[in-house]
Amino acid sequence: MSKANYLLIGYGYWGPNVARNINKSKISNLKAVVDLDKNSIKNAKNDNVSESYLDSIEKLNSEIMKEIDVIVVTTPPSSHFKIINKLSKYKKTFLIAKPLCTSAKEVEKIEKLVKKFNLDIFTDETFVYSNKVKAIKKIINSNSFGTLQYISSVRSNLGLIQKDQNVIWDLAPHDLSIVSFVTSLYPISGKAISTNSLSNIKSTDNISYVEFKYKNNLKLFLNVSWVSPEKIRYMVFCGSKQTLVYDDNKKFNSLTLYNQKISYKNNSYSYKSDRGTKIKYQANEPLFDEIDNLSFYIINKIRKPFTTFENSKKNILALANIKYI
Ligand SMILES: NC(=O)c1ccc[n+]([C@@H]2O[C@H](COP(=O)([O-])OP(=O)(O)OC[C@H]3O[C@@H](n4cnc5c(N)ncnc54)[C@H](O)[C@@H]3O)[C@@H](O)[C@H]2O)c1
Incomplete structure (x- = not known):
């Protein structure tokens, strides 16, 4: 059976849950973990979750990326756009932790990247899979x-x-x-x-x-x-x-x-x-179904998950437009 290959960026609090569920799914495989922090990398290695470990996204290259289908980003929200911007050129599917990004301006910039590189971006809105x-x-x-x-x-x-x-x-x-x-x-x-x-x-x-x-x-x-x-x-x-x-x-x-x-x-x-x-x-464990559904979509190109960029961006724009009274 073919598997969807994942790259996970960010192994702090939420990243290990994502890694565990990628490895639990029979149709997903965790190829690499990237984290800037030495302790986070040490934790990932101790958990033995992946085939390889890197300490910066700068170390990613075409050779590594040709093996990857999905880039999962579980870093703090202020870094989400920067990471999408840096890695868009590889034209991979993204799964981004909530909130997708931190402003309407970033939504606009992500939209441009989606069009330019014909990207599929999904948001990890976990409860939807409950x-x-x-x-x-x-x-x-x-x-x-x-x-x-x-x-x-x-x-x-x-x-x-x-x-x-x-x-x-x-x-x-x-x-x-x-x-x-x-x-x-x-x-x-x-x-x-x-x-x-x-x-x-x-x-x-x-x-x-x-x-x-x-x-x-x-x-x-x-x-x-x-x-x-x-x-x-x-x-x-x-x-x-x-x-x-x-x-x-x-x-x-x-x-x-x-x-x-x-x-x-x-x-x-x-x-x-x-x-x-x-x-x-x-x-059920919603995060497991979320990963499993995404892998199924990657492999079979059918049953697109609900939590697309097009859907999530409307909620992000609602957050950006809140009036504080
Ligand atoms: N769906 C959920 O229920 C749920 C729950 C908790 C957190 N989250 C989301 O997950 C994301 C991460 O939250 P967290 O609590 O795990 O944060 P955290 O601070 O515990 O972990 C973030 C990790 O990312 C690493 N990192 C930061 N910038 C990086 C970069 N540029 N490149 C590589 N690594 C980098 C940090 O070193 C750290 O190990 C947030 O967007 C948060 O909202 C979602």
């Missing part, structure tokens, strides 16, 4: 759910505070990619209340409340934070007939569907709800 998120898409598009009225989300944890971007750019790509996958919609506008909540420490904004507006009067109310003692990944999809709660932190039963109805009559409100039905799904 079977839980696939189940959400099915439910909210069913007749029994009614019309989607709003989505709310809380995505909080402790750290990691990024020096060159705020918490919205770090965490909101997850929510935006989930929403665009399940609704096929992209934000029209966004506004945020956002701050460094730590008066004693220098930091980019680490708590933010964002409202994204979509077509059909749909809104996403999003709270992201790097200063929460508890990890929270909690989304609510409210339909006119049913409401779906997605708590990704629960090991089992992450999805609960409620028959909830709020009515207003004779100057008073009434509430109807049930105890909720647990929705069944086949648990």
Whole structure:
């Protein structure tokens, strides 16, 4: 069976997860790891994840690159564009960690490279490959759910505070990619209340409340934070007939569907709800399916993954256009 050959750039926190899943897939092979940092390279060698190891992308050449099908970039966001720019000439498929890049200007420049070198670029928007998120898409598009009225989300944890971007750019790509996958919609506008909540420490904004507006009067109310003692990944999809709660932190039963109805009559409100039905799904490791699907696409040229540059760029532009109030 033929395999897709990968080059992985960046072996810090997220890179090892990507390496593990490339090696887990029967149709993927990790040829080389590149990292500027000696310790990261040492870790990669200790993990024995790849055939070769390099300490700079400057050391890549046509000889090495002719063996590569996919370049995965898991370095900090401020380096993503520079790496794409440097390696575009090899005309390989890219898989870039979220957020794809850090500004509208970079989106424009990447777009030019895509056209010039006829590139396929995908973004590692991992949640889109979760079977839980696939189940959400099915439910909210069913007749029994009614019309989607709003989505709310809380995505909080402790750290990691990024020096060159705020918490919205770090965490909101997850929510935006989930929403665009399940609704096929992209934000029209966004506004945020956002701050460094730590008066004693220098930091980019680490708590933010964002409202994204979509077509059909749909809104996403999003709270992201790097200063929460508890990890929270909690989304609510409210339909006119049913409401779906997605708590990704629960090991089992992450999805609960409620028959909830709020009515207003004779100057008073009434509430109807049930105890909720647990929705069944086949648990999966989203990052594995993401890599496996991409390798399948590389080998067979069919079933293009959803998280393309064309789709991701609309969410990046929404981040770039947020009004901070
Ligand atoms: N999908 C997810 O759930 C998820 C989770 C965590 C992080 N991420 C994303 O992954 C990316 C990396 O995050 P991280 O937490 O692993 O960062 P990190 O700082 O832990 O690791 C980055 C690694 O890249 C190396 N590096 C930096 N610049 C380089 C360059 N020019 N060439 C080669 N190596 C270079 C560093 O030495 C380091 O080892 C970010 O874009 C982040 O948003 C995604």
